[in-house]
Structure formats: C-alpha cells, structure tokens
Amino acid sequence: MRKNIVAGNWKMNKTFQEAEELISELVTGLEKSRHTCEVVVCPPALYIEMASDYGHEEGVIKIGAQNVSEYEKGAYTGEISAAMLKSMDVDYCIVGHSERRKYFGETNKQLALKIERLLENAIHPIYCCGELLEEREAGKYFEVVEKQIEEALFHFSKEEFGNIVIAYEPVWAIGTGKTATAEQAQEMHAFIRRIIRNKYDEETAENTTILYGGSCNAKNAEELFANPDVDGGLIGGASLIAEDFIKIVNSF
Ligand code: PGA
Numbered sequence: 478m479r480k481n482i483v484a485g486n487w488k489m490n491k492t493f494q495e496a497e498e499l500i501s502e503l504v505t506g507l508e509k510s511r512h513t514c515e516v517v518v519c520p521p522a523l524y525i526e527m528a529s530d531y532g533h534e535e536g537v538i539k540i541g542a543q544n545v546s547e548y549e550k551g552a553y554t555g556e557i558s559a560a561m562l563k564s565m566d567v568d569y570c571i572v573g574h575s576e577r578r579k580y581f582g583e584t585n586k587q588l589a590l591k592i593e594r595l596l597e598n599a600i601h602p603i604y605c606c607g608e609l610l611e612e613r614e615a616g617k618y619f620e621v622v623e624k625q626i627e628e629a630l631f632h633f634s635k636e637e638f639g640n641i642v643i644a645y646e647p648v649w650a651i652g653t654g655k656t657a658t659a660e661q662a663q664e665m666h667a668f669i670r671r672i673i674r675n676k677y678d679e680e681t682a683e684n685t686t687i688l689y690g691g692s693c694n695a696k697n698a699e700e701l702f703a704n705p706d707v708d709g710g711l712i713g714g715a716s717l718i719a720e721d722f723i724k725i726v727n728s729f
Contacts, residue, residue: 650691
C-alpha cells in the first residue's frame with residue numbers, strides 16, 4: 478500500500494560509537510514527534526544489529542540495508558544475503574543507488590536479481606533510479622528513468638511489484654546541494670506513476686510509494702513532499718544529523 482516514507486541513507490559514515498549516538502538521538506526525538514510517515518534508517522551493514530535493537534525496542538524506526546547480494550548463499554566472500562538481512566529484522570533495502578551503479582558497475586540486470594532475492598525474503602526493495610546531469614541537459618531524463626525501471630522491475634508480477642518502493646534520485650542532485658525543484662520532482666514522479674499504470678494498472682500505480690532523493694534537507698522537504706506524487710524522501714547527508722532528519726520526518 479502507498480505510504481509516506483522518510484528513509485535515511487547513512488552511506489559509509491560514522492564509527493560504531495557515533496552511529497549509536499545518532500540512533501539513540503533519533504529514537505528519543507522521534508518518540509516525541511507526531512510524525513505520520515514510516516521512518517527507515519539504513520546504517521552501514523555492521524551496525525544493523527545495534528540499530529535494529531534500538532529501533533525495534535521503541536518501535537519507531539524500521540531498519541534498511543544499503544545493499545544486498547544477488548546470490549542466495551554460499552562461496553561469495555564479503556557478500557551479505559537477503560536471508561541474512563531478514564534474520565536481523567531488516568525490512569527495507571536500497572537497491573541500485575547511483576553510487577553503486579557508478580563505482581561498483583551494477584547493472585539493471587544485476588539489480589533485478591537483487592530485488593528477486595529481497596522479495597523472496599519479504600524485504601521491501603527501495604529501487605533507485607535517476608538521470609545524470611548530461612542526460613537531463615540533453616532532455617533524455619524520462620527515457621533514462623523508464624529504461625532503469627523497465628529493465629529491473631517490469632518483469633515482476635503485479636503482486637511482487639506491490640512490495641517495491643521507488644526512489645527517484647537525479648544523480649546531479651545527490652550530495653551536491655543542488656535539489657530538483659518541486660516541479661521537476663513532481664513531473665518525474667507523475668511520469669513514473671504513469672508508466673506503472675500503463676504496465677500494470679491504476680490500483681498498482683496509485684499504491685506505489687515514490688520517494689525523492691538528492692539534497693533533500695530540513696529546509697526544502699516540506700515543499701517537495703507537498704507534491705501529490707512525492708511520497709517522501711531518501712535522505713543522505715541530512716540523515717546524519719538527528720535534528721535535521723527529524724525535521725524532515727515531520728515535513729508532511
Ligand atoms: P543526499 O543523498 O541527500 O546527500 O543528496 C541522497 C542519496 O544519495 O540517497
């Protein structure tokens with residue numbers, strides 16, 4: 478079902494002590510806040526157990542992972558499987574973040590396999606898509622996003638698709654302080670919903686949660702979230718500061 482979600486992507490930041498401090502500040506702050514959305518925190522994999530202990534105890538935070546293996550199990554040194562994540566109470570997992578596409582060469586085909594593993598283990602994938610600056614400037618942004626969604630997601634059944642969250646993250650806006658305008662975000666989110674409607678049906682399109690990511694912060698979140706097709710955010714930099722993240726969570 479479509480719900481508003483604010484998810485924090487901590488990326489490769491924080492020592493264990495710093496991470497524990499941030500989680501504890503978040504839990505304390507969120508307990509007092511009157512937020513109406515689901516809050517997801519995606520710490521580095523090493524800290525999932527700690528974050529999950531805090532989050533579940535208080536029931537205010539869901540835990541997400543930043544990555545998952547495309548393989549089920551076995552001799553894949555350094556990898557973490559979807560079943561392992563599930564056994565640590567992970568509910569969401571980011572898939573296909575532009576940094577993973579760029580630095581680790583992840584392809585749509587590989588991402589489709591990761592999503593398959595997650596769905597088999599009842600974990601919601603947060604599938605990231607978004608165009609590069611040159612693709613936006615060349616007017617190819619709809620085409621690029623459509624291809625990313627088509628190739629990684631559209632072979633899933635309607636029922637399977639219903640468990641997937643989409644995050645539109647224009648690459649030129651990630652970590653740059655350059656946010657998409659509310660109009661640009663709404664335009665792309667409406668487009669994404671339209672292609673889902675064309676592929677599946679009205680109900681599936683209406684029920685899909687589509688998040689915006691890319692320099693979303695405590696100042697611009699309200700304007701972005703006010704758009705009818707923007708159902709929340711995937712937050713990088715601003716999720717590392719408890720006060721800012723809580724403000725974003727309260728921006729609906
Ligand atoms: P940012 O990152 O908020 O720091 O731009 C967003 C993301 O990469 O998910």
